[in-house]
Amino acid sequence: MKARAKTAKARNTEERPNRRGSPEAIEKRRIARVFNDVLAGRGAAANKLDGRTEKRRQRLLKELEAGRARGARELKPTDILQRVQELMDLGEPLSSIRKVTKIRKNTVPPEAIVSLVARLHHAYSFRPEVYRFVGIGEDVLRAAGVLDDGKRSRAKR
Known part of the structure; x- marks a missing residue:
């Protein structure tokens, strides 16, 4: 019996791991929040932890x-x-x-x-x-x- 070919969705899931929780992604989100706060005039939030x-x-x-x-x-x-x-x-x-x-x-x-x-x-x-x-x-x-x-x-x- 032939093995079935993987669907496109299954291939994409295997190729791309979830990077939402990676340290790089977390740091990007944090620096983006600080950047937005500073440029929006909420400078005190720049020193505050998320x-x-x-x-x-x-x-x-x-x-x-x-x-x-x-x-x-x-x-x-x-x-x-x-x-x-x-x-x-x-x-x-x-x-x-x-x-x-x-x-x-x-x-x-x-x-x-x-x-x-x-x-x-x-x-x-x-x-x-x-x-x-x-x-x-x-x-x-x-x-x-x-x-x-x-x-x-x-x-x-």
């Missing part, structure tokens, strides 16, 4: 404050690093993140985690400031190569 991003920012802050991911499981140290990094990328000041987040104390000797921090930083490229939220200080970051010796960071504060 609704979904604002909800995400609020959820990330709430999760950091509670120490739980969506109320179900406890946040792991890498989860904390990722959430703090993402909040900083959204423009949230470190001071407001520090207000809601409990900074964990690190009981592991610094020399035991230097290589782990180096590997983690190579894989994720976190900002040096975020390591402070899991109890990793400047001395470990310098030894791991995250900070330059001459560069002063705010991670120690």
Whole structure:
């Protein structure tokens, strides 16, 4: 028996994936909204986050404050690093993140985690400031190569 030929609609569906949710499409929509707001005289909206991003920012802050991911499981140290990094990328000041987040104390000797921090930083490229939220200080970051010796960071504060 011969296999049936695919319809034109089926071929088009296979060839063109849905790009509505792609990061590029989302960024295009966001910048278009900001552009329209600025040129329409609503310049204050240029610095404002869109609704979904604002909800995400609020959820990330709430999760950091509670120490739980969506109320179900406890946040792991890498989860904390990722959430703090993402909040900083959204423009949230470190001071407001520090207000809601409990900074964990690190009981592991610094020399035991230097290589782990180096590997983690190579894989994720976190900002040096975020390591402070899991109890990793400047001395470990310098030894791991995250900070330059001459560069002063705010991670120690």
